[in-house]
Amino acid sequence: MTHVVLVAGPWLAGTTSLVAALRDRMPEHRVLEAAELAAGEAPAAVVFVVSAAAPLTASDCALLDVVAAGTDAVIAVVSKIDVHRTWREVLAADQALLTxxxxxxxxxxxxxxxxxxxxxxxxxxxxxxxxRTVLADNTLTRRNRLRAKENRLLTADGAAREGCVAALRDQRAAVLRRFRLDKSERTIAMRSQIQQARVRLSSFARARCASARTELQDDVAALTRRGLAGFTDEVRRRAAEVGDDVRDEVTGHLADVVEQLGLASDVATPEGPRYEVGAAPVRSRNAETRLMMLLGAGFGLGIALTITRLLADLAPQWALRGAIGGAVLGLIVTLWVVSVRGLLRDRAVLDRWVVEVTAGLRTAMEEWVATQVLAAEASMGRAGAERDAVDGADMEDAVARIDAEIREQTVRRARAAAVRDRAVAAVRAELEGERLRLWPSESFL
Structure with missing residues (x-):
């Protein structure tokens, strides 16, 4: 009868040369290495080869447990005894270790x-x-079958259930890890969006105030005497426009942030920022007016005298008329100089006032923007906390279900282990009975 003999051992133990030697001496049997054994094929006997260079290691013993798990007939071999003279001491040490x-x-x-x-x-x-002695034993097939059955009882069901429990534990860890990761990502995203909103909206407020200042300064440069009375109202209207623009930009941008973050937080439309603009400064300029009138009178008198002298030299008959005309023209020039100087002075005063107003407006806008962003951050923080609480409850429910399933699997495994132990005890008793027929004085299980 042809049997399959498996020759296995650790690396450099000499399994390949031993396989070749056994094939030459035992051609009636199939002598195979571990890599040549077909899937599902069980050897009738196992030859476990170790080198005589050194005693067995823990990994060598584990390899023996694997290759001999389903086979009862095992022969241990110490190879290379022609090179290592102390092979008998190594054999004795290996034998004691496996015992x-x-x-x-x-x-x-x-x-x-x-x-x-x-x-x-x-x-x-x-x-x-x-x-040959082992393979000729008529109890070999039954002993191998019992040993394979014992191995299946010990490994198959337990491994499957252990794998199921391990998968459930991995699933539980994945649920917890995903919740923590999502929470951290949402928190980081919210902080980043808030910081970006604070920078962007503050920059928008500053730019809008700067553009309003430029526009008002251009208006001041083109201001006429008639426009002085209504300039204060124009400044107030521009300040209100700036406040409305800043409010619309803040409201829209914060609403976009809430939508991007997926929060159930409504950004209410706040009342726009208001900055009270006082009346344009009107200062007494009596002394300056008198001075300008004096200078203008001198300038006009000079023009009048010049015209009078010119006409007296060119047309003496027009000297009187020239004097009267020069006086009138000097008076007109005097009034024009005083008026223009007063207008320029008013423009300079209004220009400085516009700078002061827009500076105050900028401060007010920036404070309002900071307040709104802070309020939005608090609102989004509450909404985020509520969402985290909902997600946390879902996570706890999922973990509770997994824990319940793990406990159920543990109970099932314990029950299966009890049934398995009873079956293994019966198989071992039967296997020991078979082996006691060969070695009556020993117990091998």
């Missing part, structure tokens, strides 16, 4: 081999004899 690890390894057969020696023929006779 402590599991009871099933207590009577494990140990063989020393040299599958590819530097000199002479391969030393595998003891291994071939032990393999």
């Amino acid at each position: 402590e690890r599991a009871a099933r390894y207590r009577e494990l057969p140990w063989v020393g081999v040299a599958a590819a020696p530097d000199l002479g023929l391969p030393v595998v006779d003891d291994l071939v004899t032990a393999l």
